[in-house]
Amino acid sequence: MIQVEGLAFSRQGRRIIEPLSFTVPDGSVWGVVGPNGSGKTTLLRLLYGALSPQAGVVRINGQPLDSLARRVIARQVAVVTQGENSESGLSIADSVMLGRIPHRRMLQCPSARDYQACADALGRVGVAELAERPASQVSGGEAQRALIARAVAQEAEHILLDEPTNHLDIRHQHEVLTTVRELGSTVVIVLHDLNLAATYCDTVLLLDGGRSVACGTPSEVLTAAHLEPVYRVSVDVLIRANGRPHLVLSERPLPHLSDSERKTA
Incomplete structure (x- = not known):
């Protein structure tokens, strides 16, 4: 469980x-959405301790994040950051093996359990056939999946x-x-694609200018009333058979929304 207070x-x-x-809550998938500059990545960095807040506290399983050693955090929280590059001198398999470092003593060789965890992660994310390829010789999409495989191999309770x-x-x-949802971990995902958030997230937090505009189920948050003032585009909401919303965004801007109205909406 991740708790954020003030x-x-x-x-x-x-x-x-x-x-x-x-x-x-434990086992839930949270999506953080909002326009560029809304604070999504900054919030994520606060959740895993890359930044220190001026106020408030983040708790992981009830313990303040700033009271935990980095190795302890790494056993509990796996992170895939935006624009992260795979280690160019390593194979994909070796890159994924880095996710097992928190589970080994310093200078300890990988165990059979480590190799199995990496093989399982490579298979689940769909890059097993790339295991021996140099990380520098795969496509951007393949490299991204390898980074996610590394997070899966880390076997942390929380994935950001x-x-x-x-x-x-x-x-x-x-x-x-789909793989992320099936892990059973507590997951926080920053997404730009609102329809992916609607499909895969249990809860959505909508940010604008660093503040929470709305937080709740996709059906509660991803509405025209919430999204149009934030994104300044027309929004039509269709409801799928499974009850989750599907959004159709118009390129036509909403000129009647001034900057001041957008900030106070």
Whole structure:
């Protein structure tokens, strides 16, 4: 479980994250959405300790994040950051094996359990056939899936993903997010694609200017009333047979929404 209490962050005197409080229950998949500059990546970095908040606290399974050693955090939280590159001097298999480092003592060789965890992760994410390929010689989409495989191999209770579907075609977007859902881990995903958030997330947090506009189920959050003031486009919401929304976004802007209206909506 991830608990956030009064979390706030500023940079050079400018507030990036307004005070946020929420709880991500065990085994749930949370999506964080919002336009560019809304604070999504900053929030994720606060959740795994890459940034320190000016106020508030993040708790992992009830323990304050800032009280935990980095090795302990790595056993509990796996992270795939946006724009991260695979290690060019390693094979895909060796890159995925890095996810097992938190489970080994310093200088300890990988165990049979480590090799099995990596093989399982490569298979689940669909890159087993690339295991011996140099990480520098695969496509962007294949490299992204290898990074996700590394997070899966880490076997952490919590997985934080920043735009994990970048560089992936439609098929692999859905395959990767289906895999993430089936892990049973507590997952927080930053997504730009609202329809992917609607399909795969139990809860959606909509950010704008560092503040929470709405937080709830996809049907509660992904509505025209919430999205149009934030994205400034027309939104039509269709309901699928499974009850989850599907959004049709128009390129036609909404000129009647001024910047001040957008901030206060």
